[in-house]
Amino acid sequence: MKKIQxxxxxxxxxxxxxxxISHQKALKINKSDTIMKVIDLLKKGTAVEELRNCIPNDDVVNLIEKLNAINALIESWENKYKNQHVERQLFYWEQYDDNPNMLQNKLEDCRVAIIGLGGVGGVVLQNLVAAGVKNYILVDYDKVELHNLNRQYTYNLESVGKLKTSESKGYIEQISKDSNVITFNEQILSHKDLNILNDFPIDIIVNAADQPFNISEEIYLYCKKRNIPFITGGLGIYSGSFGPLLDRYSYEKQIAFETVNDPLIKKYYSGSPVKGSIGTTNSIISSLMAHNIILYLIEKKPFAYEKQVSLNFNNLSFDIRVFEGEKNEKSTYS
Structure with missing residues (x-):
């Protein structure tokens, strides 16, 4: 028998x-012993027929209608992820779907490719592993250095001098025993270098590399060619940004992604990343980016879909760049 709760x-x-009764909005009801019994039943999960044993049918219909208006009810469900590290995440999924188990299962089945396992890539990876993503392709050519540890939390002192790909794989396997991780110890300089991924189905490619300066464009070109969803992110001293998240529908609309469109800058800019970094701002941008990736993977439209979101760390203002085919619009929100 169907139950609601x-x-x-x-x-x-x-x-x-x-x-x-408070959820997205608040509902105030006159208090009585009967109403408290109804509320107790709804806390545990109850059939509508049981509610009718407490209050008249018209009142049941009216109450359910009002509770649905504040999005407070869900069909009773069994958490199939009990005693797993994502157990409580299933309750978070209630806001998105009446079948939280299905959303978690979607995450498990996805494969994410991350290009660059530094400050941004490492924190994105942490969030994805914590959320239950099990399948990865990790691409980086670098080794862990001591100065990485102020913001790259997947590594520790024993990681110094070792490949970031192997250390990241080990991090994943410590948390997710049944994960599937493919690694490439390669430096990506152009979209052609990404041909190493040609044989793999991929649900999204995450650019977290910062060199060369046009690396985001190169990865975008590869993603567009293969119709693979794409997102990029990075940060400096005063601000950071993530997005846009683009997919095959974006490509069909001829949405173009270009970080630098001045030919003189492209010719002469060295593109060396700034040395200054701190874990706090790095984690903010990377975690927001990861959150948008997770929403996309469970087929919920993320805020960064076809948008680049920039955060000013000094005044906490957001700048939103909307990608709409040939024209891009800007607006600022605080």
């Missing part, structure tokens, strides 16, 4: 004469 994020507050 409150979502885990619903709050019930007993006042003197009323009960406040």
């Amino acid at each position: 409150f979502k885990d994020s619903v709050m019930v507050l007993e006042l003197l004469d009323d009960v406040l």
